[in-house]
Amino acid sequence: MEKTDTSFMETLENELAGLHIRRPAPGRSVSVADFGAKPDGNSCNYKAFARALVCCRKEKLETLLVPRGVYRFKECGGNAHLDLDGMENFLLDGQGSEFIFETCKPYLSVCGAHRIMIRDLVLDWNWEKAPLASAGIVTEVAADGSYIECTFPACKTIPDKMHFTIVGPFDPHRYTPGCKNGMEFRPYKNEYVKDSGDEETDARMHELIRELSGVFKPVQERVDANTMRFYTADPDFTKQHFHRGDCYNFRHYEYSILTIPIRDTTDCTLENITIYSSPGSGFVGNGDIHGLHFKGCKVTVRPGTARSISTATDCLHICNSQGNFIIEDCEFGFAGDDCINIHDNSCMGIEITGSHSLIAQRAVKESVLFEPGFPVELRNPDLSPTGYVSRLTGADYNPHSRTCMLTFEDPLPQSLSPGTVLWNRRFSTQNYIIRGCRFTNNRARGILLQGSNGLVENNVFENIQGAAIQIETGCESRWSEGHGVSGLLIRNNIIRHCDLNAWQMAVLYMGVYLPGDRTEEPVFRNVVIEKNTFIDCPRQAMFLSSCRNVIVRDNVIINALQLPLEEACYGSSTMEKPVYGETYRGVIQFEKASCILEENNTVLSMLQH
Template sequence: MILRNQFLRLFAFCLPMVFASLLAFVSEVQARQVIEIKPVADDMTPVVRGAIDGVSGRDVKLVFSKGTYRFRPDYATDKYCTITNHGNGLKKIAFLFEDFDSVEIEGNGAEFIFHGRMAPFQFENCDKVTVKNLTLDWDIPFTFLGTVVECNSDEGWRDIKPFTDGFSWRLHQHRLEFPNVDGFNYSELGSTLAFEPVLKRVVHGAWDLHSQPRWVEQRDDGILRFHEPLRQYPPVGSLLSSKGDREHDRYAPAFQVKLCENIRFESVVIHHALGMGFLFERSEHATLANCGIYLREGTNRVVSTTADATHFCNCRGDLLIEKCRFENMLDDGTNVHGTYAEVDEVIDTHTVRVQLKHFEQMGFEFAGVGDAIWFIHCPSPARAAANEVISVEVVNERFVQLQFKSPLPADLDVGDLLENKTWNPSFTMRGCTIQNHRARNVVLKTPQKIVIEDNDFSSMMSSIFFRGESFFWFESGSVEDVVIRNNRFKHCAYSGMEHAILWITPRLGKAFHQDELYDRNIRFENNAIETFDNRIVWADRVDGLVIAGNTIKQTTDAQPLHPDAHRFDLINCRNVEITNNQYEGTSTKSVQADEATRRTLRVEGNHGF
């Protein structure tokens, strides 16, 4: 009886709390607006726009029925956008989400087909973003493609049989115009690259070509003759692909995430985009799981996205790319970096005006109130003292005025660099496949923890690339804690330009020291390497590099491009260990190190050297 009375009193005490919790749960469920969408129109842009515009709260979930959804730019949202590493301007946006507490998109296997110049998805200032189970493509790709029929280097022309099925172009007044969609054409062929017709990867030994023919001539059997002397002519039988002029060939990424937190993309596949696949700017905690950027099965195309598969600029928190497949992009598999801003004028003891240097950084939010900023005093590239931003005044897209909590360094001068200390992420990539694309598999520039493990890599240029630089892109910065382990590298660095599987190569302006240590603490361990050429690791200005337990097998499936290079080439390095590696091949050029490196170099326990 006593126990029963105690239970009743406890129940009576707890019941209001249980009831309140239940009401709160119901309220939370009711607050999130769930919108179910079916492919009910030939152009789904106004349907989706109306659905998003009609959301009354700050939490929304869009649920798509499985099917094909087509999107055109006619009724898309117009918005002037600054998009890092793309062209700024007025964009046509299909899915625009701004200032939401949560956004969830469940695709249920739906396929989204876009037409013309469109920015499919933009998420800005959202606290939680989740996108699952959908495929994204374009009806007409923004590339030109043709088979190389004949080349004549003496007379300076190449004959191309253009693809017509699925592609759009026209010959007008001896000038090729493409993509010839809704009145838009590039001003020139621009960036052009040769691909192997069967494997659909970049031709062995190929160079990037900027194409601007003097004139184009119509020949018999649908062949076009391009009158243009070239440094290197593409092989007969290869597929030559062009993506247009540099000013316009990066319209927008498929997914732009800006000023957001807690982002997850799962089972999202991109077959084509007019720029990058996934772009993250000044965002925090992001995961890509089981996502893909690759060609549709059976397609005659050779290009997926016209720029990087994934790109992270001034992000923070934990970034994870897991079990993803990236192929046939026209730039890197991923690029993780910060931004260097250059001092334009020291205004007073607490205030400095800085400028963004690269033309595709204009309008980027380099710093916010509360951010800690490193000062980098020329000629040393080292991070010096940090200071906290208390005020930000945007002058225009190029110039920003920053006021700091403490006095500025007395020796701060025009031409020095600022780097954002607060916005740097840790990064993990595991279980991914990256291959058959232009440029590098992975580009890394963050001082936080980096882990690259259990991936399959094949690269046109370097597979793993470290290049903080203040020369052109102004992408910071130096790394301090990197593990690259248990990966499989096969057929890497087959560009005509010399590269290495792992290349560490800071590129700083002439005013900076060119021999001062830059990157630190990189471990390259237990990787399996099969490749035709010699260059495995090429390192410059590294303090703490361990190359251990790797197996290297020289293959004979392709002609070596740089047979005189050493497997390990070390310049201005300190504390390098090359231990317990195994080599199988014919090259006798093992280790090359300059005098500065040899003082602390340890090479032992290796086999086949």
Template structure:
């Protein structure tokens, strides 16, 4: 009885302590025909940035950058710049934004929600969209493979402009001098087109187009396409040049904790839908990144739907729809920073190496880290951070409690192992997007279950690297179960539906990079061969899975095996079935064969040990 009384007193005290004041936005003069950005700031100030619920009456509300709070702001995996915020949730405690089912429409280059140095934040019941899209969309009218040109009809939702003989466009106050990065969609499927990578116009080629007006919104684009220009009827989307097309993510969560996003529709953003870094305990429920019905747009966000860099605690992503993004549905990872100097026995200088990670706060005093070998990406030794001091936006000095390992050298790396979450990704649908469904590079327990995947590239990718994005790290406990995979890897690039592909310079046969990946009770209904390709895994289990050849498209990579394992230890392949025109090949290299356990009676398979 005494315990019950104590818990009741604690409950009453906690409820009183965190009681939230309801602020009715209609009482502050919100209106559907004016910029309400300053009214949001007024409401937050009235609440002293804590213990309040901002309640909107259902409606359509507009936000502009001219009167928004602004500052120079770094966002990982984006383009850093002076940014403006409609909802500046900075230093807030126990704040809830309840949109009441409203549409929030944004104008110009701005970030709708910044949650920074805050705790106990809840965003619910609203949608995010922009009046103008951050890309140009055009239908192919005619295609000439011999002369390498397409005639296009530009959708009038975006304005075009010429610079010499080069077509560019203007949107949200940005003037983009050339078309930039591209993707091709099929209006019949509302998805990325089959074999789309053959039609792309990217990199240097996108800067060297020779364009001309054909009258009205019609233009001829003459350039060097990846292989051939897209055929008539398909849709090109161009999002402008790299390093200037990720300026306006919808929601940025940074250095914050206990964050809940519920029943949100993100119809568009000039960057990612939700980008989180160095934050703890994040829950996304029914956060949909999707097309607005009837909008005529082919693209939702111009980058990932969601992205989590060096977060910790519990990360839950459930009951969400992610469609038509120009990048992944979710990428969950840490960060490798490369060592540039060994200063003394306890101190190094290191830095971030990708420009879209500049100004990143890698570590704090007390964080646990591991030193990583450049060549193998394997750990050398653990250490504890004593101090972290920034020198500039890409270089910093790290001091450690312990002495540096004797074998540590310049170009080795550091991985902050304090900042990894346990992750649940369940009951989600990913479809119609460029790139992958989900990337996993985290050492804590991860469960991926009851999802439906259909992306133009790999559905689930494991890929630590120390040469491009510098995304760590090796996984140690992953369960992938009860998912359905439909026609994945249809964009033309080489890959597998599930691809375990760490990018190390060399593998050590007795020390795999990844560990303990279980793939069970899934259904793969896809047209091409490669279902699973695994490099450098100890404890890979692939069992009770059903693979059915769909015949939806011609095979792009018919020579690839259905399952391939290289440089693995303790692999189990058991009780799977395959239905297709020919037997499905399982290819196991010599090193992996030594500790392999495989069911030789699995339906539809033939085993090829090399």
């Protein structure tokens, strides 16, 4: 058996120790109060802040001070409420102020900026005007299964018709996302499933979705001030899966905005920024960004409220970047999706049109960012290399068909598969540190790691609906993320009561999602998982697949394997069969793996069976 090699660890740690994000140099300052901003909790401050930022640009001022108070933004006349695009050597100092928004535009935009810092701010959404989610209790299930009724205790009154995109299980005792045997579903059609027109590959990709939809009919009836009757599509399903006392979180928003989009920016620091709520994703980095530092930031629900969600989707999402970022001493939770997602994008499916050209399927510009001059690598459907990388000379998108005509400098290889995968090598979201953070009470995953050269240490993961740590790469009809992972150190973390909804087979999961099966190609390489504590695992502690040179050592695992591994109780609905028809076994499982080491791990149970 081949020996594992840990020599990469020292190189990785030395490289990451050199990560440094430059901060703006001090200089001249101005107060936003000088431009008419009023922290009276009533005035709209959009125009006052816009005037202040125009002055900072014109006079090249280094600091904009915000006297502490509550500032409301009731309108937005531009692309964002606060436009920090193009700023250089600039500090926005909130001094503990709160900004309240009610328009579906980004709260702050940072595009094409350099050496910029935003600190000491609280950002929130106006729930009085438009709540982002409503927690409801099933109070009645029709005897014939034709409807259910839900009461919303936190609402004095509800509208005659409620709009929502997804409904998830909610723990009524803890008032947190997810619960044992909880069922998540999209009440109506799943609008995020996009077909390519190729029936065979579309059907195979649909198998990966593992998400219920079409549970409700588009008919609602308000029966009293805060109770709604929802008519259901399948009476037998309703009688079997809905019960009085079940608690659900009805989410009214999902991908409505990017709260703080950061694009094409270098050396950006966000310090002590709290996002209490947003109708979209929180911190979002994309494009030619290099050097991000998140220090002491929070995404969570506002204390003193009965809110059931913070950001409608991810707390922090970084993709298609140039890497180099630090996330430390942060707290993320109550989001509608992952706490952190790190990745580059890809697309799957091609049609050859010439010796140097092809049509890429499922290729959306905002996702893949193919442009002339960018290097693109072609991978086989199992993600093994074809050996072909070439620069683009043309990229012509068709938004309607979700395709892109690509022309390459070099001749294309012969006999490319229709399922070929395309990786945009212009981007490399790697070189990152996640340390000293808390990930708690969250729907979906704690952290989704799909980038190389990472260090994840001294964090706490607790009460996460899906996996605490998920390392993956793959392609399906809703999204295609990741270019594999090489170089990852996970150590000294505490993982307690995660994958509580049993989405995956393990609380630390490594694997691919591809039509057909897992791949023998080791897309995950050089990974060390050591000195972590896993407590209260519904099923396995770790499932590690499609990998090479992986070391798992000196971990403690307490109370694993609480649910049967073979039953059809996987996926967000907790009704799916094991993925790919696999057989699961043991507390730690390797699958399609080579050059592995598992040693000195302690497994114990405090539970009597």
